[in-house]
Amino acid sequence: GGTKAYAAVDLGASSGRVMVGRVGPGRLELTEAHRFPNRPVRTPEGLHWDVLALYAGVLDGLRAAGRVDSVGVDSWAVDHGLLDADGALLGNPVHYRDARTEGVAERVWETLPAAELYAATGLQHAPFNTLYQLVAARGTARFAAARRVLLVPDLLTYWLTGEQGTELTNASTTQLIDPRTRDWSREVADRAGIDLGLFAPLRMPGDAAGLLRPEVLEATGLDGPVPVTAVGSHDTASAVAAVPAGSERFAYICTGTWSLAGLELTGPVLTEESRAANFTNELGLDGTVRYLRNIMGLWLLQECLRAWGEPELGGLLRAAAGVSPLRSVVDAGDPAFLAPGRMPERIAEACRASGQPVPASPAEVTRCILDSLALAHRRAVEDAQRLAGHPVDVVHVVGGGARNALLCQLTADACGLPVVAGPAEAAALGNVLVQARRHKLVGGLAQTRGLLARTQGLTRYEPRGGTARWRAAEARLADR
Numbered sequence: 361g362g363t364k365a366y367a368a369v370d371l372g373a374s375s376g377r378v379m380v381g382r383v384g385p386g387r388l389e390l391t392e393a394h395r396f397p398n399r400p401v402r403t404p405e406g407l408h409w410d411v412l413a414l415y416a417g418v419l420d421g422l423r424a425a426g427r428v429d430s431v432g433v434d435s436w437a438v439d440h441g442l443l444d445a446d447g448a449l450l451g452n453p454v455h456y457r458d459a460r461t462e463g464v465a466e467r468v469w470e471t472l473p474a475a476e477l478y479a480a481t482g483l484q485h486a487p488f489n490t491l492y493q494l495v496a497a498r499g500t501a502r503f504a505a506a507r508r509v510l511l512v513p514d515l516l517t518y519w520l521t522g523e524q525g526t527e528l529t530n531a532s533t534t535q536l537i538d539p540r541t542r543d544w545s546r547e548v549a550d551r552a553g554i555d556l557g558l559f560a561p562l563r564m565p566g567d568a569a570g571l572l573r574p575e576v577l578e579a580t581g582l583d584g585p586v587p588v589t590a591v592g593s594h595d596t597a598s599a600v601a602a603v604p605a606g607s608e609r610f611a612y613i614c615t616g617t618w619s620l621a622g623l624e625l626t627g628p629v630l631t632e633e634s635r636a637a638n639f640t641n642e643l644g645l646d647g648t649v650r651y652l653r654n655i656m657g658l659w660l661l662q663e664c665l666r667a668w669g670e671p672e673l674g675g676l677l678r679a680a681a682g683v684s685p686l687r688s689v690v691d692a693g694d695p696a697f698l699a700p701g702r703m704p705e706r707i708a709e710a711c712r713a714s715g716q717p718v719p720a721s722p723a724e725v726t727r728c729i730l731d732s733l734a735l736a737h738r739r740a741v742e743d744a745q746r747l748a749g750h751p752v753d754v755v756h757v758v759g760g761g762a763r764n765a766l767l768c769q770l771t772a773d774a775c776g777l778p779v780v781a782g783p784a785e786a787a788a789l790g791n792v793l794v795q796a797r798r799h800k801l802v803g804g805l806a807q808t809r810g811l812l813a814r815t816q817g818l819t820r821y822e823p824r825g826g827t828a829r830w831r832a833a834e835a836r837l838a839d840r
């Protein structure tokens with residue numbers, strides 16, 4: 361009694377899943393109902409998300425989940441679908457790794473200088489920020505026909521319920537939100553020539569987002585009514601909400617396709633120094649700010665695995681653990697690694713260009729990637745503390761990379777701080793917990809973090825010393 365079940369639809373860049381969270385007094389259990397690949401598709405027009413395949417996976421997952429008390433959807437940020445005047449999707453959402461935004465930011469900065477843009481929105485510079493994508497789309501027939509922009513989780517929520525909205529945490533990655541007012545920045549939109557009327561009204565995590573449509577009930581075999589709840593629909597917002605921290609003195613690293621490394625703050629840091637360090641201020645639950653840096657993450661390894669014909673990951677990581685440490689490192693923050701393709705070669709080229717030994721075997725390349733990620737984690741955790749004036753004494757690693765023991769240990773060593781790893785499915789848990797708030801089963805962040813710490817299996821990694829070696833490796837990169 362007193363336990364409810366929630367379906368968390370969590371779409372990552374590498375896989376989508378529908379998880380079922382059971383929440384009751386002192387209870388939080390997560391099980392996987394269905395997982396499906398997320399495979400981007402390149403057509404002559406560019407690189408796209410196969411959003412219909414993802415929606416089919418969501419419906420299969422809801423069927424597998426069975427009876428639930430509500431549903432919530434989160435996904436990767438910035439990307440969106442365009443709808444025509446009838447509400448029909450105009451083509452597949454373009455992938456943030458597509459090249460159409462090359463050079464677009466530089467054009468925008470001619471009328472809206474980068475420094476002013478940062479002061480107004482606090483958003484990192486990434487070529488794929490929604491603002492730049494919309495500017496890139498301008499002039500296309502598709503954009504001319506567009507009457508609405510829906511971010512990916514809002515698009516799926518629309519298909520599930522028929523209701524449109526723009527959830528705030530994900531809206532904060534568009535580069536059109538002022539993190540101080542937590543509302544649209546009309547000035548930025550006007551100066552960039554973007555019509556904010558394209559976006560549906562803002563909604564907050566915890567808001568009702570409608571009921572599953574009759575056709576969805578039919579397709580999933582569920583009995584209605586099934587409410588849908590707006591959650592922290594940016595996957596990173598949901599993941600940070602599920603960091604099982606016991607105090608405010610923590611850093612987090614959400615490690616999946618990306619590594620998102622930083623701090624949870626009560627307000628944005630909009631200084632010029634912060635801009636130069638490319639830290640972002642994204643909006644989180646309960647008035648929080650996600651102050652973090654994007655690091656290329658396990659994308660580097662995913663792309664190598666693809667090039668090597670998908671060898672088994674466990675064996676490769678064991679082999680990498682035996683390779684001598686810090687032989688060569690690359691800058692895991694370098695946007696040069698953003699696009700898909702030829703990843704082992706690109707990593708080799710970066711090592712050669714910086715006069716380091718070129719990793720040859722898959723085990724050596726894997727070790728180079730993990731050392732480089734740990735080094736980038738160290739830099740982000742250090743820089744964030746300094747720039748925000750917010751010291752920490754523990755680093756929480758959540759997301760799929762929390763299952764990678766070598767990466768967690770190297771991160772502890774590099775940061776010179778203990779790492780607490782887990783939960784690996786943090787985004788789904790954060791999604792579930794916001795739904796459970798609607799039924800008053802859980803409270804605010806501090807309370808749910810306690811529940812997470814008590815119920816989720818966590819692994820602790822102590823730093824093994826030798827931070828001098830990491831400082832030296834850092835200097836090797838900085839010299840270039």
Ligand code: ADP
Nearest residue numbers: 372373374375615616617658759760761763764
């Ligand atoms: P995303 O949400 O961006 O798709 P995830 O958080 O699901 O990413 O993380 C996926 C990554 O987690 C994989 O690329 C892989 O490197 C890592 N991972 C998943 N399972 C394991 C495992 N059992 N051991 C080591 N690493 C793992």
Ligand code: LRH
Nearest residue numbers: 435436437438595596618
């Ligand atoms: C991680 C993520 C990240 C964004 C990127 C586009 O999945 O949402 O927070 O920067 O995708």
